[in-house]
Amino acid sequence: MLELAILGFLFNQPLHGYDLKRRVAHLTGHVRPIADGTLYPAIKRLERAGWLSRQTEPGSRAAPRHVLTLTDQGREELRRRLREADGTAISDENHWFTVLAFLRHLETPADQAAVLQRRLTFLREPSSFFYEGERPLAAEELDDPFRQGLLKIARATSEAEVGWLATTLKTLAARGLQ
Numbered sequence: 496m497l498e499l500a501i502l503g504f505l506f507n508q509p510l511h512g513y514d515l516k517r518r519v520a521h522l523t524g525h526v527r528p529i530a531d532g533t534l535y536p537a538i539k540r541l542e543r544a545g546w547l548s549r550q551t552e553p554g555s556r557a558a559p560r561h562v563l564t565l566t567d568q569g570r571e572e573l574r575r576r577l578r579e580a581d582g583t584a585i586s587d588e589n590h591w592f593t594v595l596a597f598l599r600h601l602e603t604p605a606d607q608a609a610v611l612q613r614r615l616t617f618l619r620e621p622s623s624f625f626y627e628g629e630r631p632l633a634a635e636e637l638d639d640p641f642r643q644g645l646l647k648i649a650r651a652t653s654e655a656e657v658g659w660l661a662t663t664l665k666t667l668a669a670r671g672l673q
Contacts (some may be wrong), residue, residue, distance in 0.1 A: 496523060496584075496593045497537050502546065502573040503597030505565040509550075512538065512561055522596055523589060538563065546572050570600075577601050577610065585613050604667040611667070615660045618653050 500519045504510060510518070512535070520529045541547045546569030551559045565573070577598055584590045591614060601607045623631030625642060634646035 496590050497529070497533065498541060499573070499576055499584075499597065500593050501534075501537060501541060501563075502565060502569055502576070503593070503600065505547065505563055506570060506573060506597065506600050509562045509564040512563065515563060523593060541569065544572070545569075573597065574601055578606050580610050581613055585610075585617050604671040608664055608667040608671070611660050611664055615657065615664070618657050618660070624649070 497519065500522055501515060504515055504518045515538075516529055516531070516534050519534065523529070538547065538549075542549060546566055548564045548566055550562045550564065552562055553559055577594060578601060580594045584594050594610065598607055598610060601610070621631050623633070624645060625632045625637065627636075632646075634643040634650065637643050637646070
């Protein structure tokens with residue numbers, strides 16, 4: 496998720512490490528704050544892979560600053576990761592939001608639609624946070640008002656997303672036919 500966010504934010508413009516950290520934190524930090532000890536090793540991995548380049552600029556009042564730029568290979572890697580998004584990238588909400596934030600970088604409506612279709616398929620599978628044996632329990636089956644609330648909120652969120660996905664898939668299909 497972190498590497499995808501780094502690649503995604505650098506797709507349109509070079510950024511200083513601090514600016515990149517701030518943007519990643521705004522996207523994912525409410526769930527997992529981004530520490531320097533996490534961000535900078537990820538940047539170094541991406542740089543070693545040839546997906547990022549780093550240029551040093553003199554600092555105006557402090558130490559030199561590093562500007563990170565996505566390479567052509569980095570752009571392709573981002574697109575590959577988006578095209579192949581599946582599993583946790585589709586089922587985990589935080590990973591999904593990161594995928595969704597950069598899905599516009601896929602070049603064809605068909606590629607975008609394939610990812611959205613995987614998410615839609617996942618959302619249509621019966622599930623719950625609470626089970627009776629293997630059977631998922633609905634909010635109406637629970638006596639606990641807090642668990643009921645959790646399931647009702649989750650259901651409303653899922654229903655809203657399913658509606659958005661259906662509409663967006665229709666739009667992408669129409670674009671693909673033009």
